[in-house]
Amino acid sequence: MAINDEVFKSKITVYVLACWILAAFGGLMFGYDIGISGGVTGMDDFLIKFFPKIHERKLHATENNYCKYDDQMLQLFTSSLYLAALVSSFGASKACSILGRKPTILMASAFFIAGAGFSAGAQQKWVLILGRILFGIGVGFGNEAVPLFLTEIAPVQHRGAVNILFQLFVTIGILVANLVNYGTSVLHPNGWRVSLGLAAVPAFILLIGSLIITETPPSLVERGKETQGRAALKKIRGVDNVDAEFEQIILACEQARQVQKPFKKLFKRESMPPLIIAVSLQVFQQFTGINAIMFYAPVLFQTLGFKSNASLLSSVITGLVNVSSTFVSIYAVDKVGRRKLLLQACVQMLISQLAIGWILHVHLTETGSLDKTLAAIVVILVCTFVMSFAWSWGPLGWLIPSETFPMETRTAGFAFAVSSNMVFTFVIAQAFLSMLCHLQSYIFFFFSAWILVMGIFVVFLLPETKGVPIDSMVERVWKQHPVWKKFFNDEPPKNLQMA
Numbered sequence: 001m002a003i004n005d006e007v008f009k010s011k012i013t014v015y016v017l018a019c020w021i022l023a024a025f026g027g028l029m030f031g032y033d034i035g036i037s038g039g040v041t042g043m044d045d046f047l048i049k050f051f052p053k054i055h056e057r058k059l060h061a062t063e064n065n066y067c068k069y070d071d072q073m074l075q076l077f078t079s080s081l082y083l084a085a086l087v088s089s090f091g092a093s094k095a096c097s098i099l100g101r102k103p104t105i106l107m108a109s110a111f112f113i114a115g116a117g118f119s120a121g122a123q124q125k126w127v128l129i130l131g132r133i134l135f136g137i138g139v140g141f142g143n144e145a146v147p148l149f150l151t152e153i154a155p156v157q158h159r160g161a162v163n164i165l166f167q168l169f170v171t172i173g174i175l176v177a178n179l180v181n182y183g184t185s186v187l188h189p190n191g192w193r194v195s196l197g198l199a200a201v202p203a204f205i206l207l208i209g210s211l212i213i214t215e216t217p218p219s220l221v222e223r224g225k226e227t228q229g230r231a232a233l234k235k236i237r238g239v240d241n242v243d244a245e246f247e248q249i250i251l252a253c254e255q256a257r258q259v260q261k262p263f264k265k266l267f268k269r270e271s272m273p274p275l276i277i278a279v280s281l282q283v284f285q286q287f288t289g290i291n292a293i294m295f296y297a298p299v300l301f302q303t304l305g306f307k308s309n310a311s312l313l314s315s316v317i318t319g320l321v322n323v324s325s326t327f328v329s330i331y332a333v334d335k336v337g338r339r340k341l342l343l344q345a346c347v348q349m350l351i352s353q354l355a356i357g358w359i360l361h362v363h364l365t366e367t368g369s370l371d372k373t374l375a376a377i378v379v380i381l382v383c384t385f386v387m388s389f390a391w392s393w394g395p396l397g398w399l400i401p402s403e404t405f406p407m408e409t410r411t412a413g414f415a416f417a418v419s420s421n422m423v424f425t426f427v428i429a430q431a432f433l434s435m436l437c438h439l440q441s442y443i444f445f446f447f448s449a450w451i452l453v454m455g456i457f458v459v460f461l462l463p464e465t466k467g468v469p470i471d472s473m474v475e476r477v478w479k480q481h482p483v484w485k486k487f488f489n490d491e492p493p494k495n496l497q498m499a
Contacts, residue, residue, distance in 0.1 A: 008245040008469075010155040011238030019153060019236065020165055022209025026105060026146035027166040028202040029112050030139050031173020035319065036195050037078045039181025046192040050077075050125050073125075080129050082426035084136025085143065086419045092144035093415030097262075100219045101152070104145035106210035112138030112203035120197030131196070136422075138203065143418045147402040148411065152216035153236050156469045160333035160399055167395035168326045173202065175319030182316055217246070218407060221253045252471040256408035266409045266416070273484035274409075274473070277462060278401035278417040284454040285397035286424035288349055289447035290389045314379050321383045325390035337466040338396050339458055345392030346455035350448055352385035357444030364441065393454075397421070400462075403470050404477070 040046050047055035051074050095104040111134050119131030147166050154162035180198055184191035214236060220229035229249065233242045259265045266275060332341060356378055363374055405413035435443050463481045465473065478484045 013238040019213040024165040024169040025206040026142035027169030028173040031170035035174035035177025045189040079430040080132045081136035082422040084133040085140035086422035088137040088140030089418040092141040096411040101149040108142035109207035116200035151402040163399040164395040171322040178315040178319040252407035259408040262412040274404040282420035287450035325387040329391035345388040348388035353448040360441035
């Protein structure tokens with residue numbers, strides 16, 4: 001008997017909407033940190049307190065435009081979070097499997113609140129870095145649990161849109177952080193403390209939300225709580241007849257229980273397709289150059305000749321574009337599919353990056369600045385780039401890995417996706433200012449080359465997953481793909497043979 005692949009009955013109730021939105025605050029936490037760190041590192045008060053040499057270098061008008069912020073310790077302030085998130089994502093995977101998605105989300109918020117406290121109160125550099133590490137553990141736990149939670153409670157016909165709420169809230173977090181930085185930049189000498197301390201607000205909302213949301217049915221059934229799993233499924237679907245969908249969850253969990261070591265199973269031949277796709281998407285997401293722009297947007301715009309407040313305002317503009325464009329993805333992902341959004345964005349991002357690189361190469365000298373018209377054009381091109389990323393590689397980099405692993409390797413596989421994201425986010429965060437110094441305008445051509453590779457990857461290796469139930473991916477996606485089907489034996493699973 002084939003796995004039932006019908007679109008199961010469901011209603012969108014007030015409670016399930018609340019679950020989606022409250023859980024998505026995990027994305028707002030992550031986005032706030034992405035946005036806040038770049039703005040804080042551009043504040044003179046922060047630099048005077050912790051990085052006085054950089055502040056002195058910044059004051060020299062003849063200093064190389066591309067190199068005045070090149071400092072490994074300053075970059076470590078931003079990137080240390082991602083090392084902590086990398087390590088903690090594997091602990092989060094275990095927590096998701098043993099305790100469930102809901103407690104893991106609660107732990108994420110608690111770590112993040114602690115990070116906000118240490119960061120805002122820091123008097124020494126090591127306390128500041130400790131705060132970043134606690135932020136990182138919170139991000140590792142949140143980025144593991146929240147996308148899985150959203151994918152598992154979403155009805156199949158709306159799964160893409162629901163999961164993209166995570167990325168929408170990431171973009172809202174970045175925008176809020178940019179607005180906060182714009183406001184606190186005039187609060188001398190402790191505006192940066194306010195910026196870092198306010199990170200506790202979205203974390204506190206997530207903490208309260210984690211007490212309200214339900215555990216996901218697959219997580220409950222996976223841990224032997226079938227009665228609670230059925231009740232949770234009825235609650236989030238808003239209908240009483242959930243038999244067909246619940247049977248599919250039971251079947252997937254029975255297969256999962258046969259796997260004693262999911263991380264070992266993850267490296268078997270038949271597990272390679274979703275793992276390769278998941279890790280590749282994380283690499284590509286970072287090498288679009290998006291986080292380089294988002295982390296250091298204020299610094300980047302100062303390099304282009306904008307004054308401090310003007311550069312922060314330009315970051316707010318890109319933040320608004322980021323949020324509004326994510327709504328395009330929410331609308332389109334379950335209608336036009338994942339592949340078309342990714343390919344369209346590759347073209348738009350490639351044109352934007354090449355144009356930015358050309359303008360800087362021709363018109364920005366090491367000690368001069370762009371004229372106002374060209375600087376405005378660069379801001380528009382940055383917005384065009386951010387726009388296309390926000391409806392494609394941003395949200396889909398989280399959505400596709402969360403929906404393509406089978407139950408037996410889902411938390412382990414997604415942990416590898418999260419950790420890969422953090423590895424390459426760390427690499428970009430740690431290396432970007434040095435790359436900007438040494439490559440100068442050519443850094444944008446570097447990212448352009450990666451975007452070209454990404455487009456080729458999507459054309460030949462990325463299958464479409466629109467409208468496919470998450471527990472039918474192996475049969476309906478991987479075994480049907482011209483490349484990935486070679487990784488599977490022809491024999492169906494034993495329990496399906498007997499059905």
